[in-house]
Amino acid sequence: MPEAGRETLEADAIVREALPNALFRVELQGGSRASLLAHVAGDSSLLRLRPGDAVVVEIAPYDAGRGRVVRRR
Amino acid sequence: MSIQKSWSELQTMARACKIVVDTLDLLEAAAQPGVTTKELDTVAREAIVKAGAKPAFLGYRGYPATLCISVNEEIVHGIPGPKKLREGDIVGLDLGCVVDGFYGDAARTVAVGRASAEAERLMKVTREALLAGIDMCRPSKRIGDIGHAVQTHAESFGYSVVRDFVGHGIGTSLHEEPQVPNYGPAGRRERLVPGMCLAIEPMVNVGRPEVEVLADGWTAVTRDGSLSAHFELSVAVTEQGPWILSDPYPYAREAANA
Numbered sequence: 508m509p510e511a512g513r514e515t516l517e518a519d520a521i522v523r524e525a526l527p528n529a530l531f532r533v534e535l536q537g538g539s540r541a542s543l544l545a546h547v548a549g550d551s552s553l554l555r556l557r558p559g560d561a562v563v564v565e566i567a568p569y570d571a572g573r574g575r576v577v578r579r580r
Numbered sequence: 581m582s583i584q585k586s587w588s589e590l591q592t593m594a595r596a597c598k599i600v601v602d603t604l605d606l607l608e609a610a611a612q613p614g615v616t617t618k619e620l621d622t623v624a625r626e627a628i629v630k631a632g633a634k635p636a637f638l639g640y641r642g643y644p645a646t647l648c649i650s651v652n653e654e655i656v657h658g659i660p661g662p663k664k665l666r667e668g669d670i671v672g673l674d675l676g677c678v679v680d681g682f683y684g685d686a687a688r689t690v691a692v693g694r695a696s697a698e699a700e701r702l703m704k705v706t707r708e709a710l711l712a713g714i715d716m717c718r719p720s721k722r723i724g725d726i727g728h729a730v731q732t733h734a735e736s737f738g739y740s741v742v743r744d745f746v747g748h749g750i751g752t753s754l755h756e757e758p759q760v761p762n763y764g765p766a767g768r769r770e771r772l773v774p775g776m777c778l779a780i781e782p783m784v785n786v787g788r789p790e791v792e793v794l795a796d797g798w799t800a801v802t803r804d805g806s807l808s809a810h811f812e813l814s815v816a817v818t819e820q821g822p823w824i825l826s827d828p829y830p831y832a833r834e835a836a837n838a
Contacts, residue, residue: 508636509783510748
């Protein structure tokens with residue numbers, strides 16, 4: 508029986524800092540509280556994220572230090 | 581990550597896999613015009629219980645049956661029901677069982693009566709793609725080599741491989757690390773080590789690779805309605821090469837301490 512093949516994990520995060528070039532430092536919610544660098548995906552409304560905003564980030568299994576903000580929550 | 585199995589654990593896996601494949605033989609013979617998919621599910625459940633094993637899929641994430649049965653444009657995860665098989669259908673039979681806590685998982689696509697030449701070719705190529713993937717199950721290879729071999733073979737016939745579902749590690753649960761995609765570049769992803777067990781399962785479509793999941797939450801169909809085939813075997817990586825766990829150990833025994 509095949510497994511649903513998701514290449515990425517989604518996680519809830521809070522924006523901590525807006526960086527140049529549409530990069531953000533975000534902090535994961537839940538256990539780890541790890542902070543990671545995230546760029547934004549597609550939607551230009553995500554460019555106006557501010558510290559404190561709640562978002563969902565997508566993380567590739569091979570690089571847990573970087574992510575991609577996919578939407579607000 | 582405890583993904584490497586001992587020799588005695590591999591023996592148990594082999595028992596589970598043999599029961600699955602023997603049951604698939606029964607189901608293949610029973611897949612005749614007029615038989616309902618529900619009837620095949622009953623055959624599968626009774627055969628597995630009689631062999632002293634437990635169905636692996638029944639109750640897995642809420643799955644309601646022993647067998648996944650996927651007809652024609654259905655790719656995988658079709659739920660058995662009142663649907664009657666018709667002459668010329670191609671039917672994916674996917675089955676798993678548990679023996680002493682270890683899982684076996686295998687699938688094949690069979691024709692009901694006589695199928696079209698196109699359907700026969702699709703099934704042949706998908707099976708060959710599985711064997712090409714299995715041939716990569718050696719130490720020094722990587723997970724990406726498996727997917728690359730499968731994809732290259734299937735696409736050389738103009739078919740596409742499904743991306744939304746992947747093969748998987750198998751052992752004391754049905755789905756373990758690592759995922760085993762049927763596509764992608766060679767030489768990437770996890771390194772293969774002796775004692776690793778993988779369920780390799782190409783899903784190949786005549787048309788495009790996109791998938792749609794029906795309202796039952798399980799049945800996956802090709803979005804373009806084209807025919808799809810699915811073959812799967814559980815394989816152990818050993819020092820000497822791949823061991824298809826439903827077959828007897830294929831190498832000289834003294835070196836078998838993986």
